[in-house]
Amino acid sequence: MTxxxxxxxxxxxxxxxxxxxxxFEKREVKVKTxxxxxxxxxEKILMTFFLSVWFGRNVNFDITRAAGVLSTENKxxxxxxxxxxxxx
Numbered sequence: 001m002t003x004x005x006x007x008x009x010x011x012x013x014x015x016x017x018x019x020x021x022x023x024f025e026k027r028e029v030k031v032k033t034x035x036x037x038x039x040x041x042x043e044k045i046l047m048t049f050f051l052s053v054w055f056g057r058n059v060n061f062d063i064t065r066a067a068g069v070l071s072t073e074n075k076x077x078x079x080x081x082x083x084x085x086x087x088x
Contacts (some may be wrong), residue, residue: 001027008053008088011077018047022054027088029054042070049078056087 001009003026012019015034017039031037034047047065051059066078 001050002088005088006031007086008050011081012050015043015046016078017043018050021047033059035060045069046074046077047083051087053081054088076077 005024005027005087009024010023012022018028022028023030029051031051034044034051036046037044039047045062048059048061049066050079052061063078067075
């Protein structure tokens with residue numbers, strides 16, 4: 001795996017409810033959208049962020065909604081990525 005993929009894996013593994021959607025051995029994600037996933041609203045926001053990073057394009061991530069809904073800890077993950085972005 002590339003350094004960016006390892007960095008992404010380390011980031012997503014902080015979220016046990018979201019990490020199983022990724023297969024890092026195959027380097028693929030098992031979903032294309034968070035819409036129909038059995039996740040809380042906060043988890044769906046995080047999933048849209050992670051999918052956007054993974055695909056290198058916006059996948060329905062709404063930063064304004066994230067700012068209003070997510071915990072400080074979860075917003076910190078996004079803020080750290082914004083300060084030092086990478087694309088797996």
